Amino acid sequence: MKKYQVKISTSLDGLREANDLIRIDARGKGTFDIIVSKINLLKSIDYPIDGFSITITDANFSLVDEKVIDFAKSLGVKDVSMDFDLVRSINIPVEDCVHKIISLRRYAHKNGLNFYGTWETPYRILISNSWLSNPHAFCPAMEGKTIEFNVDGTLKTCGHTNTIVGRYENFDECFLPGSKYLEIISSRLPGNNDFCKGCEIEGCCAGQCHVTLESSKKDPSLVNRTCQLMKMATKALIREYLQSSM
Ligand code: SF4
Ligand code: SF4
Known part of the structure; x- marks a missing residue:
């Protein structure tokens, strides 16, 4: 190593x-x-x-x-x-x-x-990214930066999710308009995700980690709790930033 x-x-x-x-x-x-x-x-x-x-x-x-x-x-x-x-x-x-x-x-x-920690991601995005210059997301899988090849031939959005977006024999098709992968990314963009519409950190969180959203299907209280943590941590980090710049 x-x-x-x-x-x-x-x-x-x-x-x-x-x-x-x-x-x-x-x-x-x-x-x-x-x-x-x-x-x-x-x-x-x-x-x-x-x-x-x-x-x-x-x-x-x-x-x-x-x-x-x-x-x-x-x-x-x-x-x-x-x-x-x-x-x-x-x-x-x-x-x-x-x-x-x-x-x-x-x-x-x-x-x-x-x-x-993960709780810092919306804050970091908020202070260092803008959709005016670059598309971005909380989740690298939703930025198209990760893909997992599995031994059973399936392709998933990242190594932790259960979301299958294709098979390796048809790798190129994964990225075509209308594909499952592009459909998921599009549905997760700010403004397109009903779950996040109106949230005060929608632009910089935009649905957070895809695994959390998957878990929320089994237990919605888990994602509500994570959302609360993201919002409160982002506000607290903004306060820290403002206090340190005074
Ligand atoms: S789904 Fe979660 S673990 Fe996977 S790339 Fe996105 S943020 Fe990371
Ligand atoms: S905190 Fe929750 S509701 Fe708000 S943008 Fe993130 S995932 Fe969506």
């Missing part, structure tokens, strides 16, 4: 107690020690990782705090991402999620680390 510069990323869901509550191996054993030992191994062969991703659930929410940023700094990494498990974090009030995001983000920035 070092020879071919293959990027390595890892999850680490907080310090030992927080991580080992939710990230366990097949025998139910916590994975903190093994993940950290491999992070250090990569560092020792002069191929360090850039950072790690934290997943938050109801179980580890209260245990993830500034100490994880201190730990990231001590490991010598520069990026920490944090996201909320769509299904397993439903008991945390959205206000508390946003408060955790903002306080850890502030602390990470003060310590020279990047701190991000």
Whole structure:
């Protein structure tokens, strides 16, 4: 991997107690020690990782705090991402999620680390993109940037979705006018998606991650919660931006 510069990323869901509550191996054993030992191994062969991703659930929410940023700094990494498990974090009030995001983000920035997550995407799009210059979307699959080839011959919009848009034997047809892929992208553009019409962040969110929308078919409350998180996080990040520019 070092020879071919293959990027390595890892999850680490907080310090030992927080991580080992939710990230366990097949025998139910916590994975903190093994993940950290491999992070250090990569560092020792002069191929360090850039950072790690934290997943938050109801179980580890209260245990993830500034100490994880201190730990990231001590490991010598520069990026920490944090996201909320769509299904397993439903008991945390959205206000508390946003408060955790903002306080850890502030602390990470003060310590020279990047701190991000899916919750940042509408804000990032809002401050760096305009439909006047470039078409854009929250979801790379909806920008036509990703496609997954499956062993059964199907093509999906990305590696996480269930949405089949064609078969590899007819690859070119996937991109023709009237194809399923183009139809989905078109239906997800701002103004075309009934679910998002009138939402205050419609232009920069435009239906968020396609997987979330797929899950919403099974449980609409999940997507409503994610929408609330996106809207509240975007507003809080705008406030942070305005305060830092004053
Ligand atoms: S569907 Fe979700 S996971 Fe897949 S490309 Fe879009 S944003 Fe990423
Ligand atoms: S927050 Fe929800 S309703 Fe608003 S644009 Fe995003 S997906 Fe649509």
